[in-house]
Amino acid sequence: MANRGLKSCLCVSLLFLIIVTIVIVTLSFTMFKPKNPKITVQPVGLEDLASAISPNLTQNISLGMMITVGNPNYGSFEYQNSTGYVNFHDSVIGEVPIRADFVPARSMIMMNTSADFMIGKLLKDPNFWSDILQGTLNFTSETALPGKAGFLKIFKLQATSYSSCDISLNIKAKNVTSNCISKIKF
Template identity: 45%
Template sequence: MVIPAIKLNVSLGIVVTVNNRNYGGFEYQNSTAYVTYRGDVVAEAPIQADTIPARQKHNISTTVIVLADKLITNPKFLDDFKWGLGTLNFTSATTLHGKAIILKVFKKKAISDCTCDTSLFLGNVSSHSYCKSTVKF
């Protein structure tokens, strides 16, 4: 018996608002954000090169490609899902390579890492996220 391989991808347009409280801007290169579920990559989002101005909020638009087949074939998915009443835990990770811009004159190579743990509570259709970001020079 041959079982066909099923691919199910869903694209979601999103806008992420970054609040840069620093006195320096950040100019970054193209990158990709990854979302994992129990160690499996279940979504990817390309991030186009841009500049985040100092002491401002900046919107980043992208499309998240959800690899739904990877999510639902995870052995723990049904246990976590519990037929619509459970909790799904995801981790997103983004690394941006670029330059910190100080006083609009000085540029120093920098890497910004951001990791977010997000829980989706299916019973009451809500979510909670905790994010941690670091910058290395």
């Protein structure tokens, strides 16, 4: 009799374990599947750019940046201090320090930082003056944010968020458009 009860308990426990495993696997491939972050970059203070360049063309200048990071995942992401790089025709002409931060699950954070541009290096690029005459300067930026992705405050995985942005500065209109592509790797 006790043997029969033990077999029934074992069968029910095994069935329960199979159902829980199926539910966890299904959720991990659907709802909890990692989604890429949504990142936008918006320079601040473009009005002051011309006056900052005019006095001394060899001086480095800083341009304020507003970076918005949206986390569409059901897990949080905590990243370390990092540096983003701004390129002009495959030449690094600026650095953007990014301070460590925490992005909660399914939320958005905004951070202020500044891009330090090497004006002398930019002016030496043969493409600079032709782009100025066309009225648009095109830049790219690349950033890698190493950190930890957390889920349910229990599981933590090493992850890195990569972002690549195409940034177009319209000189006459003094506005900037950016298009960023982001991905996360575990």
